[in-house]
Amino acid sequence: MKSNALNFSGGPGALPAAVLDATQAAIAALPETGLSVLGMSHRSDWFEQIVDEAERNLRALLGLPERFAVSFLQGGSSLLFATIPLNFATRAFAAPDYVNSGYWSSRASAEAQRVGPCRVVWDGAPSGFRELPSLDRLAVAPSAAYLHYVSNETVEGLQFAAPDTTPRVPLIADMSSDFLSRPFDTGRYGMIYAHAQKNLGPAGVTVAMIDRTLLERIPEGLPQILDLRTQIAHRSNYNTPPVFAIYVLTLVTRWLRDTIGGLDAMQRINATKSTRLYDTLDAMRDAVDVHALKPWRSQMNAAFTFRDARLDRAFLDFAGERGMVGLEGHRSIGGLRASLYNAVTLEAVETLCDALREFGARHG
Structure with missing residues (x-):
């Protein structure tokens, strides 16, 4: 659901x-x-x-x-x-x-x-x-x-x-x-x-x-x-x-x-969320490419793709079965994108990271 x-x-x-x-x-x-x-x-x-x-x-x-x-x-x-x-x-x-x-x-x-x-x-x-x-x-x-x-x-x-x-x-x-x-x-x-x-x-x-x-x-x-x-x-x-x-x-x-509690607190939360996700993606660097180079990575949107492009669609299905939506990349570049806007909780990001690790292990 x-x-x-x-x-x-x-x-x-x-x-x-x-x-x-x-x-x-x-x-x-x-x-x-x-x-x-x-x-x-x-x-x-x-x-x-x-x-x-x-x-x-x-x-x-x-x-x-x-x-x-x-x-x-x-x-x-x-x-x-x-x-x-x-x-x-x-x-x-x-x-x-x-x-x-x-x-x-x-x-x-x-x-x-x-x-x-x-x-x-x-x-x-x-x-x-x-x-x-x-x-x-x-x-x-x-x-x-x-x-x-x-x-x-x-x-x-x-x-x-x-x-x-x-x-x-x-x-x-x-x-x-x-x-x-x-x-x-x-x-x-x-x-x-x-x-x-x-x-x-x-x-x-x-x-x-x-x-x-x-x-x-x-x-x-x-x-x-x-x-x-x-x-x-x-x-x-x-x-x-x-x-x-x-x-x-x-x-x-x-x-x-x-x-x-204001924007300083919001920034700390967003930094934690994005660090968790990028750390997960970087640990999968043999299988995943992050679009942006490290110094300019966004805390709000992580655009990435599996090096085997067939796995992008497979991961969308895998994530969808676990209740996750909105992970499709923009039509102009394809791939995958996780948007970590203010209302996306740390728990949701952890769920996504767990799914990426599990999927990577299955298709490693």
Whole structure:
């Protein structure tokens, strides 16, 4: 029998059991209103309070400076891939710089090129997206509109270290798959964004945190719904927002704050989980290849494959019989992938490691 507790999917990912329980109750009736969360008005006082709490919790967890505006958007990172250059890559600056470190960052730069010129300042494609550059050592143009990167590549299992210095140009990061998994210095960034179906909740909402000085660059004449000033001015309520997704996001932030004890504690848990899994995979190095080189391995996503490719399918069946789901690799590279998002427990990772060892012994 499959279990929510053994969900290793790359997204939508696992949610904490306590959040699932509270969500289930809220679908029937919210304790505050007596109505189902699925039928709550986005114009209600209740929802305004939820948006306020979600922002307040995020600010507290991240230590986010007041100069950042927080907005809850729709369309995922894919919409922001176009929205960001529309808003910030103005003629007053040189073309923005992009880091192509994997599948999703390549999608971001390709979309930006549809809007206007952009420069790829580093490209990992020649090495098969197995390593990452140091953000602090990139040859970024001093007049570039901004530098964009994806902090964690879910497909290839690559994760950047946080920058040690503040770049000379605004740093914009898509943190969709490692947001709230560890603390970082938010003050080094011009904009941080993350869609929800990894660590934050169900698909439908994207968090955007924007230094207000960047908003001064936005040109007039953009469609209102694509002008980030519109979303901020309307407090994430310009058009009907994803009420349910924002509510679940708020539950997740409560769980991180009250049950986990904040992002330092979450990082320690995630480090333990990823170490257990990579140690297991490394012990099977004669039979298994991990996609990412060691210095850049992600704590969130481990992409790997059996050297005998026929065993990938066999392991999926083997794991499925033990209740594990979501271990298929991304369609672009195949193989296997275990996503260890915040809600994936250490016990679940131990179950996966036991299964890998048992399977390896049978097929050694």
